[in-house]
Amino acid sequence: MSKRLGTLAVGIAAATFAAMPAMAEDITIALASEATSVDPHFHNTGNNNQIVTHIFDALINQGSNQELLPGLAVSWTPNDDTTWEFRLREGVTFHDGSPFTADDVVFSLERAPDVPDSPSSFAVSVASITEMTVVDDYTIRFTTDGPYPLLPNDLSIVRIVSRENGEGATTADYNSGEAAIGTGPFTLVEYVPGDRIVLAANDDYWGGRPEWDQVTFRPITSDPARLAALLSGDVDVIGNVPTQDISQLADNPDVRLSQGVSNRVIYLHIDSRRDVTPLVSAKDGSEIPNPFLDLRVRQAISMAIDRNAIVEQVMEGIAIPAGQLLPEGFFGVSENIDVPQYDPDGAQALLAEAGYPDGFALTIAGPNDRYINDEQIVQAIAQMLSRVGIDTAVETMPRSVYFGRATGDENGSEFSLMLVGWGSGTGEASSPLRALLATKDPEAGLGGTNRGGYSNEEFDAILAEAMRSVNDDERAALLAQATEIAMADVGLIPTHFQVNTWGSRPDLAYIPRTDEYTLAMNVVRADQ
Amino acid sequence: MTVFIIRRLLQSIVVLAVTSLLVFLGVYAIGNPVDILISPDATELERQAAIARLGLDRPVWEQYWSFLINLAEGDLGRSFVFNEPALKLILQRLPATLELAFVAMLISIFVGIPLGIWAGFHPNSVSGRGIMAGSIVGFSLPNFWQGLMLIMIFAVILGWLPAGGRGDQGEFLGIRSSLFSLDGWSHLILPAINLALFKMSLVIRLTRANVREVLPQDYVKFARAKGLKSRRVVTVHVLKNILIPVVTVIGLELGNVIAFAVVTETIFAWPGIGKLIIDSIFVLDRPVIVAYLMIIVFMFIVINLLVDILYSLLDPRVRLADQRG
Numbered sequence: 140m141s142k143r144l145g146t147l148a149v150g151i152a153a154a155t156f157a158a159m160p161a162m163a164e165d166i167t168i169a170l171a172s173e174a175t176s177v178d179p180h181f182h183n184t185g186n187n188n189q190i191v192t193h194i195f196d197a198l199i200n201q202g203s204n205q206e207l208l209p210g211l212a213v214s215w216t217p218n219d220d221t222t223w224e225f226r227l228r229e230g231v232t233f234h235d236g237s238p239f240t241a242d243d244v245v246f247s248l249e250r251a252p253d254v255p256d257s258p259s260s261f262a263v264s265v266a267s268i269t270e271m272t273v274v275d276d277y278t279i280r281f282t283t284d285g286p287y288p289l290l291p292n293d294l295s296i297v298r299i300v301s302r303e304n305g306e307g308a309t310t311a312d313y314n315s316g317e318a319a320i321g322t323g324p325f326t327l328v329e330y331v332p333g334d335r336i337v338l339a340a341n342d343d344y345w346g347g348r349p350e351w352d353q354v355t356f357r358p359i360t361s362d363p364a365r366l367a368a369l370l371s372g373d374v375d376v377i378g379n380v381p382t383q384d385i386s387q388l389a390d391n392p393d394v395r396l397s398q399g400v401s402n403r404v405i406y407l408h409i410d411s412r413r414d415v416t417p418l419v420s421a422k423d424g425s426e427i428p429n430p431f432l433d434l435r436v437r438q439a440i441s442m443a444i445d446r447n448a449i450v451e452q453v454m455e456g457i458a459i460p461a462g463q464l465l466p467e468g469f470f471g472v473s474e475n476i477d478v479p480q481y482d483p484d485g486a487q488a489l490l491a492e493a494g495y496p497d498g499f500a501l502t503i504a505g506p507n508d509r510y511i512n513d514e515q516i517v518q519a520i521a522q523m524l525s526r527v528g529i530d531t532a533v534e535t536m537p538r539s540v541y542f543g544r545a546t547g548d549e550n551g552s553e554f555s556l557m558l559v560g561w562g563s564g565t566g567e568a569s570s571p572l573r574a575l576l577a578t579k580d581p582e583a584g585l586g587g588t589n590r591g592g593y594s595n596e597e598f599d600a601i602l603a604e605a606m607r608s609v610n611d612d613e614r615a616a617l618l619a620q621a622t623e624i625a626m627a628d629v630g631l632i633p634t635h636f637q638v639n640t641w642g643s644r645p646d647l648a649y650i651p652r653t654d655e656y657t658l659a660m661n662v663v664r665a666d667q
Numbered sequence: 668m669t670v671f672i673i674r675r676l677l678q679s680i681v682v683l684a685v686t687s688l689l690v691f692l693g694v695y696a697i698g699n700p701v702d703i704l705i706s707p708d709a710t711e712l713e714r715q716a717a718i719a720r721l722g723l724d725r726p727v728w729e730q731y732w733s734f735l736i737n738l739a740e741g742d743l744g745r746s747f748v749f750n751e752p753a754l755k756l757i758l759q760r761l762p763a764t765l766e767l768a769f770v771a772m773l774i775s776i777f778v779g780i781p782l783g784i785w786a787g788f789h790p791n792s793v794s795g796r797g798i799m800a801g802s803i804v805g806f807s808l809p810n811f812w813q814g815l816m817l818i819m820i821f822a823v824i825l826g827w828l829p830a831g832g833r834g835d836q837g838e839f840l841g842i843r844s845s846l847f848s849l850d851g852w853s854h855l856i857l858p859a860i861n862l863a864l865f866k867m868s869l870v871i872r873l874t875r876a877n878v879r880e881v882l883p884q885d886y887v888k889f890a891r892a893k894g895l896k897s898r899r900v901v902t903v904h905v906l907k908n909i910l911i912p913v914v915t916v917i918g919l920e921l922g923n924v925i926a927f928a929v930v931t932e933t934i935f936a937w938p939g940i941g942k943l944i945i946d947s948i949f950v951l952d953r954p955v956i957v958a959y960l961m962i963i964v965f966m967f968i969v970i971n972l973l974v975d976i977l978y979s980l981l982d983p984r985v986r987l988a989d990q991r992g
Contacts, residue, residue: 173946175749176749176750182704182748184704255720255750257720258748259704259706259709259713260716262716263706263708263710266710311750311751314751331938333939333943334832334833358936359831359936360946361933363818364935367815367818367830368830368832368936371822371823373832539948539951542698543698543702543703545702546699546702562707564706565708574707581715586711587709588707
């Protein structure tokens with residue numbers, strides 16, 4: 140299996156599980172967002188997934204760098220191109236004492252895609268499985284429809300519930316705690332919507348008793364209020380420390396900051412499909428053909444963006460300039476891609492070559508409440524583009540309006556150049572490549588979020604080959620190659636990788652996670 | 668008076684119907700919640716499936732029609748993100764908001780009215796002017812800034828009170844509330860003051876203005892001439908006559924405090940309905956938004972009705988009669 144990077148962080152994470160009853164205590168963690176349910180299969184979203192990870196294990200757990208670690212499965216091997224055999228961990232019990240067996244896996248994977256009224260189900264993660272065969276209590280075989288190397292990554296997102304408690308249980312039964320019986324490091328004590336979620340250590344956890352006796356999660360959505368809660372000692376750890384406060388907090392002896400790069404790339408989708416694109420016109424307002432169809436114009440835009448300035452000025456240094464879709468170290472990234480150099484003169488030359496010596500007029504769109512400093516980034520990019528002669532106006536809006544318009548209808552997006560972000564849930568490069576750059580193909584599940592309409596046959600072919608390759612090294616090379624093609628073709632324009640910041644009491648530290656989750660398991664005692 | 672009340676309640680049904688239609692269309696026009704709710708990894712097919720599960724693939728009039736049918740059965744719909752009945756979500760969080768609003772209103776009335784009377788009787792004294800200057804500060808500083816300052820001073824710097832959240836709830840006569848526990852009060856006091864400051868300023872100014880208006884009236888002069896104690900002049904002759912406008916404003920403000928304590932609840936992470944509505948708006952959770960606004964509109968109708976009834980009790984000249992009659 141793919142094992143990559145982060146051995147140090149993983150080592151520390153594993154140490155968290157080591158029992159230290161003498162020092163055990165309770166901690167309170169404030170989150171920027173609220174989990175809407177503790178049903179692990181109801182809503183596939185980070186807010187909920189980070190909470191249910193405490194209560195439920197998956198067959199394969201994701202480590203701090205999203206590396207795959209044995210969870211309820213101790214090993215997983217492909218028997219042939221379309222069959223995977225998973226050996227399950229023996230001797231694991233659910234919180235109610237009942238034993239965990241292969242039957243619970245079957246129940247969970249059948250329930251996951253099929254929870255009533257789910258606003259976003261886990262169907263994607265189990266879609267490749269056509270058959271589940273229980274060999275014995277601790278061996279299960281999955282048959283996939285064609286070679287599917289990502290099955291372990293997909294299954295690391297689906298949590299396992301108990302059939303005994305979960306049969307016929309609704310989301311409400313999970314929320315009440317009645318059915319919220321997992322095998323995870325913590326048990327659910329209380330879920331009070333909007334106020335708190337209280338967890339207690341699972342003494343019998345197979346990975347060792349967690350360090351914290353009781354963990355309380357509180358949603359505090361207001362940034363300054365969350366920070367104040369930490370400063371006043373109301374809470375011990377907070378997620379999403381606002382970037383503008385970080386430089387000041389760095390000098391504060393009462394706070395410790397922990398930072399780590401995330402799997403989230405911030406990028407611009409660029410309309411490279413339609414003949415006429417909605418928010419582009421000549422400078423006098425008359426309609427012109429879509430300039431982004433010309434590779435040179437796309438290159439010019441990428442060159443006109445000063446990524447270092449965005450990172451240094453807008454993000455106050457808390458971000459990493461990006462030239463591809465995942466930061467280095469992740470599975471399937473290319474070592475041959477550099478961050479594009481800022482070159483306004485080169486950009487102007489390319490624009491002139493493409494027939495736009497005087498530029499054109501453009502409106503760039505972005506959300507104003509979704510990513511760190513999103514609105515300011517869009518404004519900065521607009522100024523940079525204006526500097527090379529493209530008159531750029533800015534349109535930002537709340538995400539509730541933005542994403543619907545960015546996706547658009549059958550005629551495509553309402554925007555021409557738009558700021559979006561993508562976090563790779565599976566922790567490897569095929570996730571953004573398949574969703575953002577592959578030619579739209581609903582049947583095959585490709586190009587689901589390809590808002591720019593990018594399409595390149597060579598890219599599609601290599602990506603398809605990668606998705607058939609069960610050999611890890613081969614697949615990693617193919618994914619890197621596909622990335623190189625799309626980036627040379629400027630299918631989209633990455634700007635930076637987000638860096639997340641957690642704040643804690645000075646005697647605690649947080650082991651940063653690339654998936655941006657805030658987990659009690661990653662809160663450790665700091666060496667003073 | 669019974670006819671009056673019945674007629675008002677019938678009118679309220681029309682108002683509710685119009686509100687529901689406006690909100691329904693409004694939220695529909697903003698956009699499709701699926702694009703925010705769905706996991707970005709989801710494929711196009713899964714996206715379509717989610718749209719169908721939430722019933723968003725049907726034409727808007729059909730969605731509205733089934734909403735009305737469910738409403739007739741007392742069902743306001745299920746939240747998209749919580750998968751719970753919208754009404755249950757709101758009622759679950761209503762107590763938190765009510766106790767906050769209750770304490771905030773008590774503060775604004777029992778601090779605001781005496782200060783207003785004092786300032787009315789002593790308009791040129793230092794204390795009177797000080798009260799008026801304070802009230803200007805009270806309603807001109809933004810609510811969120813006041814809230815953050817309260818947190819900075821009392822929670823972060825002095826460390827006397829918690830920075831937010833709702834504390835333990837005590838039980839009294841079968842009712843669970845923060846009002847019945849010390850920890851509950853310690854969590855309640857800052858957000859309640861934050862919410863009360865604006866109303867209090869309003870009450871002070873209104874009371875003072877009315878006192879100034881009433882004092883030169885003949886009946887006050889006569890009461891004084893009769894040799895009544897100043898205390899009796901204030902409580903009987905002055906207070907009773909200034910209460911009508913004050914009650915109107917307090918009534919309306921009570922509605923506002925319950926319905927739109929959004930800023931205070933967000934800053935103090937108070938798990939009430941204000942925080943619920945703002946979170947629901949962010950994710951376009953239409954069933955909750957519609958249910959919330961319907962309840963709020965109904966509440967305003969009831970409050971206005973109660974205010975009208977209260978008038979007739981405070982001022983015998985007011986008769987509750989049909990406008991046309």
